[in-house]
Amino acid sequence: MCKKLIILKFFLLFIPVFLNGQIRVRLFTSKAPESVVFAVTEGRYVISDYNNESVVVSAGEHAVLSKFNDMVAVKARNSGGLLCDSVLIKGVSGNDGFSLRIFGNNPITQFYNGDLECIPDLGTLLLINISDIEKYIAGVVKAEGGSGKNIEYFKSQAVLARTYMYRHMNRHILDRYNLCDDTHCQVFFGVTDDTMIIRSANETKGLVILDKNNFPVISAFHSNCGGETSTPENVWLFNPPYLKKVTDPYCTSSRSATWQKSIEYNEWVSYLNNMGYTGGSTNPSVFNFAQATRASDYRVGSFTIPFRLIRTDLNLRSAFFSVSVNGDSVLLKGKGYGHGVGLCQEGAMVMAAKGYNFRQIIDFYxxxxTIADIQKASTNNTK
Ligand SMILES: [Zn+2]
Ligand SMILES: [Zn+2]
Structure with missing residues (x-):
């Protein structure tokens, strides 16, 4: 039987923050799988249990990893299998790739590079991919970058994703990995074979956005700002100087530039009542509110409520909308999609199409x- 993971846990608490070209990403975070099929797509892997027992799996072969009590059971062809506290699956050919398939209502198969750790954790398997950083960045750009067509747009996304990665690399460090693959950190569905996106990561290798103190910035972005980005204090509780409101002429003809939603008048008043409004509804026009430029609060007489709260409660596409009463209904006429802070993706796509490069795009938002190599970052957190 193999050793407990105490030594491993101790070591991981002291992972050097400089990542040495690799990042530890938790996979299938929101799915909490109890078993997974590991299949080698390229090269050769050794599955080892930290106690000198191992199984070799080559391209075209697979192994099934399952939670068994509080251990991991490994079953592979031509092998008696392993039962262990954890396993490390390490590529040994120098050019190794694998897929993972999980089951359930919708089976999912995703592709990865690098190595994999598999550890039982609170009733599930904790799957940690030790990935090449730039392949991870390309995967994030594929998942988060939308349908851009120009490489300079994707380069701007790659720099944002890399900035986020370095800023948050200790976010899950006590859980034995750097980042999860869910919206909590950055969405990552595995590596991509999109050559333009792969180039966008490789051609910006190491580059991040630094603030005046050479600290990686909060690299916020959203789908469409509706013509004006938002200052973060409308959304969060902080207001760094580099996230200023920007008038954006580039996104206003894009897909997510405008939206509308009609709500029954009684429903609107009832919602406001629930939020503390006590002024009654005798004069419907009091509810009209024009948001020509971004405002933080909706106002009815002396009653105010943050637009961002209405957006969340009513599941609206943005907090940038006007309110007009029209008979028995209230029309919400909105602009943009997302929180509006930082880079506007649809605006950045148009800028790239007009010939701006990724540095100009980032400088605009x-x-x-400064856009510089992560080596120039000055804090202890990033070196
Ligand atoms: Zn996370
Ligand atoms: Zn915009």
Whole structure:
């Protein structure tokens, strides 16, 4: 039987923050799988249980990893299998890739590079991919970058994703990995074979956005700002100087530039009542509110409520909308999609199509920042 993971846990608490070209990403975070099929797509892997027992799996072969009590059971062809506290699956050919398939209502198969750790954790398998950083960045750009057509747009996304990665690399460090693959960190569905996106990561290798103190910025982005980005204090509780409001002429003809939603008048008043409004509804016009430029609060007489709260409660596409009463209904006429802070993706796509490069795109949405190699970052957190 193999050793407990105490030594491993101790070591991982002290992972050097400089990542040495690799990042530890938790996979299938929201799915909490109890078993997974590991299949080698390229090269050769050794599955080892930290106690000198091992199984070799080559391209075209697979192994099934399952939670068994509080252990991991490994079953592979031509092998008696392993039962262990954890396993490390390490590529040994120098050019190794694998897929993972999980089951359930909708089976999912995703592709990865690098190595894999598999550890039982609170009733599920904790799957940690030790991935090449730039392949991870390309995967994030594929998952989060939308349908851009120009490489300079994707380069801007790659720099944002890399900035996020370095800024948050210790987010899950006590859980034995750097980042999860869910919206909590950055969405990552595995590596991509999109050559333009792969180039966008490789051609910006190491580059991040630094603030005046050479600290990686909060690299916020959203789908469409509706013509004006939002200052973060409308959304969060902080207000860094590089996230200023920007008037954006580039996104206003894009897909997510405008939206509308009609709500029954009684429903609107009832919602406001629930939120503390006590002024009654005798004069419907009091509920009209024009948001020509972004405002933080909706106002009816002396009653105010943050637009961002209405957006969340009513599941609206943005907090940038006007309110007009029209008979028995209330029309919400909105602009943009997302929180509006930082880079506007649809605006950035148009900028790239007009010939701007990724540095110009980032400079347009972030004020007073430097785009530089992560080695130039000055904090202890990033070196
Ligand atoms: Zn996370
Ligand atoms: Zn915009």
């Amino acid at each position: 972030y004020s007073g920042v």
